[in-house]
Amino acid sequence: MSDKIKEALDYVIDNKKIKTVFQPIICLRNGSVYGHEALSRITCESEIKNPDMLFNAAIKYNCLWQLELLCRTKALEAAFIFMIPPYSKKLFINVNPSIMHDETFKRGFTKDFLRQYNIDPKSIIFEITEKNVITDISSFKSTISYYKNQDYSIAIDDAGSGYSGLNLISDVNPHFIKLDMNLIRGINKDRLKYSLVKGMVEFSKVSNISIIAEGIETYDELETIINLGVQYGQGYYFQRPEENIRDIDESVLKSIIEINSKKNHITNGVTSSIYIKNLARFLYNKLFKRFFKTEP
Template sequence: MDFTMAFQPIVDVSSGAVWAHEALVRGTAGQGAGWVLGQVTDATRYAFDQSCRVKAIELASTLPMNGARLSINFLPNAVYKAEACIRTTLAAARRTGFPTDRIVFEVTENERVVDHDHLKSIFNEYKRQGFLTAIDDFGSGYSGLNLLAEFQPDIIKLDMELTRSIDTERARRSIVKAILSVCEDLAITPIAEGIETADEAKTLRDLGVTLMQGYLFAKPAFEAVVTDPELSMLAA
């Protein structure tokens, strides 16, 4: 299956710098992630997962990352043994000269993980190898805070279902405050994703969130990175 990547920035609103670029799978003619993922079967899951990592690293190594991190989504159910399955990633990083300490591995909370011990072992191995680890779409999936009781990633990404309209909805603010308190206690870095309005961004910044991602700042760029995301709307 032929595919490529688009990249969407994760912005540090406190400094205006791009903190990371998330690699998002796309068809070679620009088709969305759903179109590509819809062609993945149980038989091809492992090969697809491995190919995504390599494609993201190879493309990122040719783009003006300017020291920003590269965030890669992985399929935990495609990893049969973490130390074996990471070899291709390490080889791609060495071949392209991309620093492994600038790679973040995201696992979506929406993908049901049958064996949490297995996922914990993956995260532990990735940390041992020097990668950062993240739970994507936090607050929208199967496990919620229970997932953090079993293992702690470096990062959690607050799902847009929590951040949407957070400036006007008290319940969402209260829930996010509680999650941020847990993050602080466990030394986990929060990222707010799906940000579409300046009021959402300002409310989250007031709550202490400085890393954000969403259409407000930049849409995913096809086989390219956005080095100057829009931040003027956050000016005091």
């Protein structure tokens, strides 16, 4: 079986059998799309069944750099379509921390390299997963500082899925913390999860680190997350990963507007202009479809 996995890995890399799909990250205050996470998918029949299996195989057979390069290039090529103004959103890219300090990787993310895709480093957020083991924390911290000085942002991914999360957050001082979906799943019915996320929100306020809740799948989870004050959300409730970039559905926008209306996001009598625009968009579409239906 191991030989078949190695052959399948080599085939994927050599023939560039990777495509990028995007999942939106939504501002939970006003319903706007803040950015997209780039996710890699295999485009052929293979013994390798999913992305986790693919990257684990790359680590085992010392092909991680080649795979990361392929996935990154595919992501930037696809993102080029929507990173150009006026649709200048953030692009979240997953990176294994074990190769971030590799000089080849650093050379692969120079401003000159990004310029050919018309992408500014300020639009790139590196996602570092807590699941990966970091063996040389001193070198890793130096590497993180290097990327921050180059105007990249850093996100800790899957926070809550490992056992060294607080140390990693303290060492990295990221711009974003992405809460693992297992913390979000059923949070509306779990007081412990609720308390943990509430604590992270309070931490985010004093540390100036934004929280992204991953894996939101139900209205009740969304409502709980918004009421807790989490800044951003991601998950199937908003949109599944897709190759094409599109707006979130009106029903989803309606949910965000309704929940925020209950929470009363009006401060000193002034409401966010984006919130008003999205509210107007929803009401217009609702009334237009009701009173100006056209026959098929």
